[in-house]
Amino acid sequence: MPRTFTPKVVTANALLEGDVVYLTEDDRWTRNLSEAELITDEAIAEVRLLDASRRQSEIVGAYLVDMVAGDNGPEPTHFREDFRRTGPSNYFHGKQVEDLSRT
Amino acid sequence: MYRYNDFDTAFLAERNAQFRAQVARRIDGSLTEDEFRPLRLMNGLYLQLHAYMLRVAIPYGTLRSAQMRQLAMIADKWDKGYGHFTTRQNIQYNWPKLPDVPDILDALAEVELHAIQTSGNTIRNVTADHFAGAAADEIADPRPVAELLRQWSTDHPEFQFLPRKFKFAVTGSPNDRAVTRAHDIGVRMIRNAAGEPGYEVLVGGGLGRTPMIGKVIRDFLPKEDLLPYMEAIVSVYNTLGRRDNKYKARIKITVHENGIDTMREKVEARFAEIRPLFTGVDQQMLAGIEAQFAPPAFRNAPVTAYDEARKADPVFRAWADTNLALHRAEGYAIVTVSLKKHGDTPGDATSDQMRLLADLAEKYGHDELRISHEQNVILPHVHRSDLPAIHAALKAADLATANVGLISDIIACPGMDYCALATARSIPVAQEIAQRFEDLKLEHDIGPLKLKISGCINACGHHHVGHIGILGLDRAGVENYQITLGGDGTEEASLGERTGPGFAYDEITDAIERIVRAYLDLREDEDETFLMAYRRVGADPFKAALYPEDKAAKKEKAEAHA
The missing domain is CATH 3.30.413.10 (Sulfite Reductase Hemoprotein, domain 1)
Structure with missing residues (x-):
């Protein structure tokens, strides 16, 4: 039996601000994980990452990250990604306070 | 203190101009990230979990008040109004934006500071005794x-x-x-x-x-x-x-x-x-x-004000007993200002606090400040008669925590709240442990105890040389904290030994409390510190306190075989 593929999201940090961004289905970078494209096919995920990585003037360090489908879009499977989408736990800074609608 | 000469100033201006051009070329697309990364790292600019991070060198932890004020200005203008002092006596800004970094570096250069060689495979910021030039036990500065x-x-x-x-x-x-x-x-x-x-x-x-x-x-x-x-x-x-x-x-x-x-x-x-x-x-x-680096002109004056404040004010006395160290000059003291208020982030100072520390250094401390690798700020040369006024000012700025050298004076790396390399969080663990012992009102009874926390194996939090060390790891997708005991960073340096299996995020504070209670039970008297007791009895009594189930299981097994 082939191994099951955990769905993926393409994520990176924005070049200018350095904050966390996710790739949407229509090729935008969003600050809001719920708008990210959840990729369920391994081959497609690799191509999406390759294309995203070439957008050097927008982002830094694109990679594929495991996510699962939730009620409100993709949900992290690991605590590191949970912190990335929220911000630090010692101050109310970062994504948890920022306007996530800007792209 | 060392002041830049023309060579230093010109060198730094040239480096900053080069980096400004490099940033511009990265932003306009002429440089890829692979090309730019080594250039930004040479200038102390990292990309962390949520943002860029700029690490500014504070050579051997020594600052003038004007430099501290400029660090505060930078925190306000280009960051979120605070800075994080590190175990290499540096300061880190957690939220700079790439286009602003050249301006930040120019602002640093105005006060003879920079971020060169705070990263990369180079010789990093040279650290030194934070009591340099002041300590009574010193041979030379x-x-x-x-x-x-x-x-x-x-x-x-x-x-x-x-x-x-x-x-x-x-x-x-x-x-x-x-x-x-x-x-x-x-x-x-x-x-x-x-x-x-x-x-x-x-x-x-x-x-x-x-x-x-x-x-x-x-x-x-x-x-x-x-x-x-x-x-x-x-x-x-x-x-x-x-x-x-x-x-x-x-x-x-x-x-x-x-x-x-x-x-x-x-x-x-x-x-x-x-x-x-x-x-x-x-x-x-x-x-x-x-x-x-000639010593400042120390003054000869009565210390009556200090003696009277000690008698009159128990809060002042507790602070003086904990946060002062012996100075080489008569009538003087070294003041350690704790950046470890219970429940706060170890090593963080707001811009207001930085400015207050600068003011105090200027008014009472021969214009000198130090950053310790233990993530506190030091006023190295203070006349004892000025201590009551200093304490009052610190109290008003939330900087008068009397815990230097105690269990809540924790070294903690930024951990997974900021660091891209971290495998677990450090800061909230430090916050909770400090708050626990404050709530128990126990730390002054416990006495000298160095607790150090790292959020990954790279050990920026020096956990190996903590009397109690905590190492945060990722175990199958869950934060897990290993404990080491008996480490020591002094001239008698030793590495802590692992106690056994780690503890979950919500178990670690209880585990530390069990260790400390075991120590209080077994110490010979109040003069036997945690480290002395550990060296006398070894790890076993602490392991028994940490893993009561193991002990119970072993006993059961022994009885079954009896």
């Missing part, structure tokens, strides 16, 4: 030596691409407050039998994934041989150090694999080659630097 090493190592053409990063620490006191034994090179200022000043040189110490205590490579190095000998060590490491595996690339592994005797032979051979090239200019420069 280590900062001129540290400054000479800084000037020699900054942009040294041979040492810009070492196998791995390289860290120096210098102490001028037999009581080692600079953790010299856990550095790539530790320099201890000593005197030989004839009373001549020189250095004991330690090499190959380090923490991280393979912790090692430094070994003596030269037990007495004459003062004038310092730079050629340092150059010989780094040069031997540069050729001998491994570049095939980054986890085996630090000099501690080079020393371990080749042996200290082989290392010494090679260093001495190289030293013999290069010694003649040092014509004495370095010693002239050192003499010039030493003159700039």
Whole structure:
């Protein structure tokens, strides 16, 4: 039996601000994980990452990250990604306070 | 204090102009990230979990009030109104934006600060005893030596691409407050039998994934041989150090694999080659630097105000008992300002707090401030009669926590709240432990206890040399915290030993409390510190307190076999 593929999201940090961004289905970078494209096919995920990585003037360090489908879009499977989408736990800074609608 | 000369100023202006152009080329797309990354790292700019992070060097932890004010200004103008002081006596800004960084570097240059060689495989910020020039037990001020090493190592053409990063620490006191034994090179200022000043040189110490205590490579190095000998060590490491595996690339592994005797032979051979090239200019420069570190003009005045405040105010007395250290000058004290208020982030200071500390240094402290590797701020030269006024001002700014050297004076790395390398969080663990012991009102009973937390195996939080060390790991996608006991970063340095299986995020504070209660139960008297007790009884009583189930299971097993 082939191994099951955990769905993926393409994520990176924005070049200018350095904050966390996710790739949407229509090729935008969003600050809001719920708008990210959840990729369920391994081959497609690799191509999406390759294309995203070439957008050097927008982002830094694109990679594929495991996510699962939730009620409100993709949900992290690991605590590191949970912190990335929220911000630090010692101050109310970062994504948890920022306007996530800007792209 | 050392002041920049024309050469320093011009050098920094040129570097900043270069980096400004590099940032512009990255933003306009002429540089890829792969091309830009080494350039930004050379200038202290990291990309972390949520944002860029700028690490600014504070050479040997010494600041003037004007520099502290500028750090506060930068925090307000380009960051979120605070800064994080680190275990290398640096300050980190957690939220700068890439286009602003050239302006930040220019603002730093205005006060003779920079971020050069705070990253990369270079010689990093040289650290020193934070009580330098003030401590009663000091043989000599280590900062001129540290400054000479800084000037020699900054942009040294041979040492810009070492196998791995390289860290120096210098102490001028037999009581080692600079953790010299856990550095790539530790320099201890000593005197030989004839009373001549020189250095004991330690090499190959380090923490991280393979912790090692430094070994003596030269037990007495004459003062004038310092730079050629340092150059010989780094040069031997540069050729001998491994570049095939980054986890085996630090000099501690080079020393371990080749042996200290082989290392010494090679260093001495190289030293013999290069010694003649040092014509004495370095010693002239050192003499010039030493003159700039002349002690301030201490005043002779009564300390009645201090004595009266001690009698009248128990809060002041508790703070004075905990946060003051012996000064070499009569009537003076060294004040450690704790950045470890219970429940707050260890090492963080707001811009307002930075400005207040600058004001206090200017008004009462000969314009000097220090950052300790223990992530506190020090006013090194304070007359005791000024202490009540200082304490009142600190109290108003939430800076009068009386916990220096106690269990809540925790070293913690940024951990997974900020750091891209972290495997678990450190800060909230530190916050919870500090708050727990504050709630229990126990820490003054416990006495001296160094608790240090790292959020990954790289050990920025120095957990290996904590009396109690905590290492945060990722175990199957869950935060897990391993405990080590019995570490020590002083002249009697030792590495902590692991107690056994780790604890979950919501179990670690209870686990630490069990260790501490076991200590309180077994200590001979109040004068036996945690470390002394551990050295007397070993790990077993603490393991029994940590893992009561194991003990119960063993007992059951023993009874079944009886």
